[in-house]
Amino acid sequence: MIIIDIILIDDSAFDLFIYEKLLIKSGIANTVKTFNSAQEALKYIVNQGVMLPETVILLDLQMPDMNGFEFIDEFADISVAIKNKIKIFMLSSTIDTRDIEKAKASPDIIDMLPKPLEIDLLKKKLAHT
Amino acid sequence: MSDKHIPILYIDDEEHNLQSFKATFRKQYNITTTTSVIEAEELLEKKDFIIILADQRMPVMTGVQFFEKIRDKYPKIIRILITGHADISAAIDAINKGEVFRFIDKPWDYTYVENAITHAYEIYRTREDLRERNIELQKANEELDKFVYSASHDLRAPLMSILGIVNLALLEDDVVSQNEYLDLIRKSVKKLDTFIINIIDYYKNARGVSVISEIDFEELVTEVRATIQYLPEYGNLTITTNINQSMPFFSDAMKLRIIFNNLINNAVKFQDISKPNPFINLNIDVSPLETRIIVEDNGTGIREIDQDKIFRMFYRAGATNSGSGIGLYIVHEAIVKLGGTIKISSVYGEGSIFEISIPSTSK
Numbered sequence: 001m002i003i004i005d006i007i008l009i010d011d012s013a014f015d016l017f018i019y020e021k022l023l024i025k026s027g028i029a030n031t032v033k034t035f036n037s038a039q040e041a042l043k044y045i046v047n048q049g050v051m052l053p054e055t056v057i058l059l060d061l062q063m064p065d066m067n068g069f070e071f072i073d074e075f076a077d078i079s080v081a082i083k084n085k086i087k088i089f090m091l092s093s094t095i096d097t098r099d100i101e102k103a104k105a106s107p108d109i110i111d112m113l114p115k116p117l118e119i120d121l122l123k124k125k126l127a128h129t
Numbered sequence: 130m131s132d133k134h135i136p137i138l139y140i141d142d143e144e145h146n147l148q149s150f151k152a153t154f155r156k157q158y159n160i161t162t163t164t165s166v167i168e169a170e171e172l173l174e175k176k177d178f179i180i181i182l183a184d185q186r187m188p189v190m191t192g193v194q195f196f197e198k199i200r201d202k203y204p205k206i207i208r209i210l211i212t213g214h215a216d217i218s219a220a221i222d223a224i225n226k227g228e229v230f231r232f233i234d235k236p237w238d239y240t241y242v243e244n245a246i247t248h249a250y251e252i253y254r255t256r257e258d259l260r261e262r263n264i265e266l267q268k269a270n271e272e273l274d275k276f277v278y279s280a281s282h283d284l285r286a287p288l289m290s291i292l293g294i295v296n297l298a299l300l301e302d303d304v305v306s307q308n309e310y311l312d313l314i315r316k317s318v319k320k321l322d323t324f325i326i327n328i329i330d331y332y333k334n335a336r337g338v339s340v341i342s343e344i345d346f347e348e349l350v351t352e353v354r355a356t357i358q359y360l361p362e363y364g365n366l367t368i369t370t371n372i373n374q375s376m377p378f379f380s381d382a383m384k385l386r387i388i389f390n391n392l393i394n395n396a397v398k399f400q401d402i403s404k405p406n407p408f409i410n411l412n413i414d415v416s417p418l419e420t421r422i423i424v425e426d427n428g429t430g431i432r433e434i435d436q437d438k439i440f441r442m443f444y445r446a447g448a449t450n451s452g453s454g455i456g457l458y459i460v461h462e463a464i465v466k467l468g469g470t471i472k473i474s475s476v477y478g479e480g481s482i483f484e485i486s487i488p489s490t491s492k
Contacts, residue, residue: 012286012290014290014317015290015293017313018293018294018313022293022296022300025300061282064445064446093285093286093288095285096281115289116289116290116292116293
């Protein structure tokens, strides 16, 4: 069984609560860090630098200030040494095809996962990467 | 614009033609004349004309050549050509090519010219109306686009949250946690419901017919306060109202309710719980011409970079506790519909003041 360190980024305190619990309960997560602002999460990642363990990020799309795609744009510019430690999945309730295609086309996003998060799906996707 | 103020530019190399035209129509229209096409172009730069009359036979260039030259730069101006009999084929050609709206035969007679100008003005107005409608339509389409996009998010997100909780609850045996989950579901349902009510308000405001009635602000405010005082986030907030209404005021009660509801709800939601005495002060001052409404709070305040954006559709300022970003947009739309204004002054961390002015609508 894969056990991973996870960063959750979502403006909904609600969803952070649910998915943190779910990830821990399912036994898939070693640690879960939550951020309600993409900006804060980015700061954290940059500050941790190479100290950051291998991490999976679950990134919400629609957020005020910095949305999921804006986060990806900023993320693209950080050093490869840090980027290599991170796998990003987008986690969103969007059904907009433009969003889904944009996420699929991005080299920094592994996949778009629909909300609510299905742990089995996440496991399957992780096994393939 | 009444016929009288139609700005007309008349170009003719024969001064006496200009003089007699001016003498005849000076009282009827706003006329500018010149004998030179060069000067005519300078005049076009300086002043907005609706109609240009030009003589066909002029030195330097013909009337049609002049129209061809200015057509792309001033497409809205209606062009009328004045010709003698000898030039009729040139005039017909110009009309067929779309260079001129119509031509006036020389020597012109009063009724004919007046008629041509009236028609030209009608065409101008119709085109302008069409252009305005198109802009409105474009705005409506853009809003619809944005709406569909955001609605898919704002309607689905709370539902997917609920589904997430249900999935989580199914993994849980402990009854105490189950209750916690139920409480979360309740909050999520509430959020979704608020969004749906907002959307309905928006459409009522945007598409509905406005109903003007006499407004009793005391009653209106009491009504709005009644709906918020049981909100869980109400806390130990103090609301003081100071309503100064000694005369009847006529306006659209539904739009006013939307305005009060959203502003007061926001003030409740964004109160600063770290402050010892959170308050909302509501001031309403009714005068014969307008009502001034001031909603002041000592809540979290709004960052300067957000202040000019908060009235946009689906704009959300700040990550915590924010709604769907439609409330203040609806407030703004309602105020615009009422012909009023809204001003915001806020210091982040200290509080916000919304100042609104609503003109009295005659019944």
